[in-house]
Amino acid sequence: MDLDLEFAPRDAAAHPPALAPIYRSTLLRAPRQPLLSLRSTLTEITGPIFGESELDPIDADLTRNHARDGDPIGERITLHGRVLDGDARAVPGVLVEIWQANAGGRYRHTNDSFTAAIDPNFGGCGRVITDAEGRYRFRTIRPGPYPFPNRENDWRPAHIHYSVFGQGFSQRLITQSYFEGDPLIARDAILGTMPDVAARQRLVATLDMEASAPFEALAWRFDIVLRGRGASRFESVA
Amino acid sequence: MSKLPETPSQTAGPYVHIGLIPRQAGFDIFENNLGAAMLTPETKGERIRIEGRIFDGADALVRDALVEIWQADAGGRFAHPADRQNGPPPDPHFRGWGRSGTDFATGVWGFDTIKPGRVGPMAPHASLWIVARGINTGLATRVYFADEDAANAEDPVLRMVEPARRFTLIAPRALRGGIPVYSFDIRLQGDGETVFLDV
Numbered sequence: 001m002d003l004d005l006e007f008a009p010r011d012a013a014a015h016p017p018a019l020a021p022i023y024r025s026t027l028l029r030a031p032r033q034p035l036l037s038l039r040s041t042l043t044e045i046t047g048p049i050f051g052e053s054e055l056d057p058i059d060a061d062l063t064r065n066h067a068r069d070g071d072p073i074g075e076r077i078t079l080h081g082r083v084l085d086g087d088a089r090a091v092p093g094v095l096v097e098i099w100q101a102n103a104g105g106r107y108r109h110t111n112d113s114f115t116a117a118i119d120p121n122f123g124g125c126g127r128v129i130t131d132a133e134g135r136y137r138f139r140t141i142r143p144g145p146y147p148f149p150n151r152e153n154d155w156r157p158a159h160i161h162y163s164v165f166g167q168g169f170s171q172r173l174i175t176q177s178y179f180e181g182d183p184l185i186a187r188d189a190i191l192g193t194m195p196d197v198a199a200r201q202r203l204v205a206t207l208d209m210e211a212s213a214p215f216e217a218l219a220w221r222f223d224i225v226l227r228g229r230g231a232s233r234f235e236s237v238a
Numbered sequence: 239m240s241k242l243p244e245t246p247s248q249t250a251g252p253y254v255h256i257g258l259i260p261r262q263a264g265f266d267i268f269e270n271n272l273g274a275a276m277l278t279p280e281t282k283g284e285r286i287r288i289e290g291r292i293f294d295g296a297d298a299l300v301r302d303a304l305v306e307i308w309q310a311d312a313g314g315r316f317a318h319p320a321d322r323q324n325g326p327p328p329d330p331h332f333r334g335w336g337r338s339g340t341d342f343a344t345g346v347w348g349f350d351t352i353k354p355g356r357v358g359p360m361a362p363h364a365s366l367w368i369v370a371r372g373i374n375t376g377l378a379t380r381v382y383f384a385d386e387d388a389a390n391a392e393d394p395v396l397r398m399v400e401p402a403r404r405f406t407l408i409a410p411r412a413l414r415g416g417i418p419v420y421s422f423d424i425r426l427q428g429d430g431e432t433v434f435l436d437v
Contacts, residue, residue: 003320010436014244016374023249025372028295029426033403035436038395042357043365043380044437046318047308048335054270066267088241095272099257109253110264111302111342123267125257161250161257168320169308170437174369174376176248190248193374199246225242234320 005229006040007170008086013196020193024150040170045234047169050095052129059127062100062140066108066123073119074103074141078211078219082134083164085171086228090134096224097127097163098138105146114146139217142179150189157184157191160205166226177205177222247376250369254304255339262339273306273337276351280331283312283355287419288364288381288409289348292340294372295427299345303370306337307349309363314355323358353383353418361389361396365437368424378435381422384410399433406432 018030038044058065063072079098083091101107101124104116108124128136143158159176166172178185185191191200202225211219255263261271277285288307292300310316315328334354338347354362361382368377382390390396396404409420424432 003318004322011244015247018374020374023372023374025249026374027372028298029300029370029372030374031377031431031434032295032427033431033433035434036398037436038398040437041360041395042316042321042323043308043310043360043363045320046316048333049318050272054272056269059268066265084242086242086244097257099253107253107256108263108265109256111252123256123260123265125260125267127268127272161248161254163250163258168318169365169367170378172306172367172376173245173247174250174254175245176251194246199243202243202245203248223245225245227244228241 002229003045003167004234006045006232006234007168008228008230009037010227014199016193022151022189022192026193040168040234044170045168047165047167047172049093050129050165055127055129060138062122062124062126062138065126067121070121072102072122072141076139076217077142078137078139078213078217079160079205079222080135080137080208080211080219081221081223083130083136083224083226084134085166085226090132091166091226092130092132092134094130094165094167095127096130096136097125098140099125099161100140100159101143101146103141103144105144116144116146145184154189155184155187157182157188162224164224164226171226173224173226175224176203178203179220180204180206247374249371249374250304252302252371254369258304258337259339273335276333276336276349278331281352282329282331283352285350285417286353287348287350287414287417288422289346289419290409290422290424291345292347292368292424292426297428300370300426301340301342301345303340303347303368303373304337305340305347306367307335307351308365308367309334309351310354310357312352312355314357356389359392359394361386361393363393366422366424377426378437379424379432380407380435381420382408383420384408403433406430
């Protein structure tokens, strides 16, 4: 990987606009001034590095990393994929963190008051570092949908939140993955912030029978593409 | 140019704490809470605190956000292989990265860190990245230090900011219990809106 190449400009059309009235919370939280475009400086092409030794292998197994007196309720799944950059190069050695609701659509969070039950054996977060080919893998529970205050009777489709570090801080990404075939996807206000249907489709994890474990767990695949690198070499530190 | 389209950003939502700072969500799961502490006793440099609040377009406190910081060490070096500057190597006791949730009651976020050094022609600064419910793509900005007037005047990034908005990136300094505290309030929208960067 050529760490000295500048990152390509972020493709604004690939992301939701800051202000998207269909998602009410953006109304008072979206900046109104345009972002100030910068050429990358050393501050942006660098970023934090995490080591395997900082994590425990069980961190990537959400069916076990908070188990108290048994297994969590719900459908066990494998969730896996690769982290790539826009030039289709693997992004190895980067931290991937996920969080999610439990099988009933309830988050283990002091501010979540949805009436579905907390699962005593499910925390809802995990983390792993990508391997040399950029691959990551989690074992978890398929989350449930849940209602949220937005338009009248809005429900989130089942989804997994992802936080991904790249090789530079300007590749930093937080996103969500959904499950192929979920009828709530077409009704979702958060996905609806993106006018481009093809962009929404890139957030839908696909059923992966080849990676499933017979008599144990189905697998879903979700690849993540971070900004690529431009053609120009990073010059000095200005 | 790029061969693959980027994965779209999505809001971190109101429960970002579960994934990134689970203790604030109300439970303890990992032995090692990444980003919770930036310093060890061996870290070189002047101990400082950078803290602030976040306000929305109605001037209300944003209490459910998460802020990450990324900065150089006291010598102006980044703990990353792309930093090929000459001089002493980066401080092995400083990663330069941390994360903090805004307090659910007071809305205050903060980092106990060290004052970064100058990086080439750039004045000492720290990058911040803000995610929350209602923020579709993480917002990047920079903290500069009010006691660095001369360096700030030469900084190539600050000079790109229209003069009337530069104050939004410059944190005033005050002493609290002998420790310099730099205050950096962030305004997401409206009067005094913070300058956010497309980096």
